[in-house]
Amino acid sequence: MSGDPSETVPLRASELSVGQHLGAPIVDNLTRTRIVQYAGASGDYNPIHTDERFATEAAGYPSVFAHGMLTMGLTGSALTDLVGVDRLTEYGARFVAQVWPGDTLTGDFEITAKRRIDGHDVIDLAITVTNQDGRKVLTGSATARVDP
């Protein structure tokens, strides 16, 4: 999402420190079409996400809103841009507030630990995604292999 993703340089444990924050934009002005695009690719056509009339008139929401898995997927893209596409060993998310059309999301990835598993260097990351009002929408964690 930022820069040229093919130029991802492997992170090196020796150059990282616990407590370090790595930030990344997640999405700017989320569109309804993006939500529909995710519905088509994932197969989750829940009209709560794809059908404004259903969402407002039948279900009582102010509008459609993003699949939690769309927010997790967008955040995952920022994460793999950061650590590399073949480096994740764990990735988890909690959907703490809904994401609405028009939202702009920013991710914060904090290094919470550096450790070794099965002879590999790994880092643990605490993930926080906030919207344009500073409200948390997703919290999560990830573990990624890094170079020594």
Add this chain to the structure above:
Amino acid sequence: MTAERFPVEAGHIMMFARAVGAEHPAYHDPDDPATAAVGGILAPPTFVQASAQFDPDYFLRPKHGEPWFGSGAEASGVERTGGGGGGSGLHAEQHFTYHKPVRPGMVLHAVTRDGETWEKHSERAGRLVFRESITEYRDESDELVVTARSVGVKTEKVVNP
């Protein structure tokens, strides 16, 4: 999510990657050196969620000739029942453990089992019932590829901002 046969296809990976803003060449361009550097095309981290496409009974996909709860002539095509939408069911958590990369040509099978169930109470949503399910995605050699843990929540009231 129960897909007995989930064939992983390069075109599906490309579409899914586009939808989640994943622009690395390894998600769409087999000829890019950056793709070769990671052993070929692979799937973005949340891709196995799209196994829903291969679950013949997946309830959040409209099926030809059957009623659908989204809008048509009316705001909803059927009386709301529980499950998934309609302001009562939401996805609360999702966790993945990666054992090996998901690549085109793999044929995965997914087996889901129930995990724990617990309850909470919130001012905004009333009584909350959480249900966990664990899905194991295995390849044709029955080796574990991805383990997914999903937590769904049923709320008493519609949750608005």
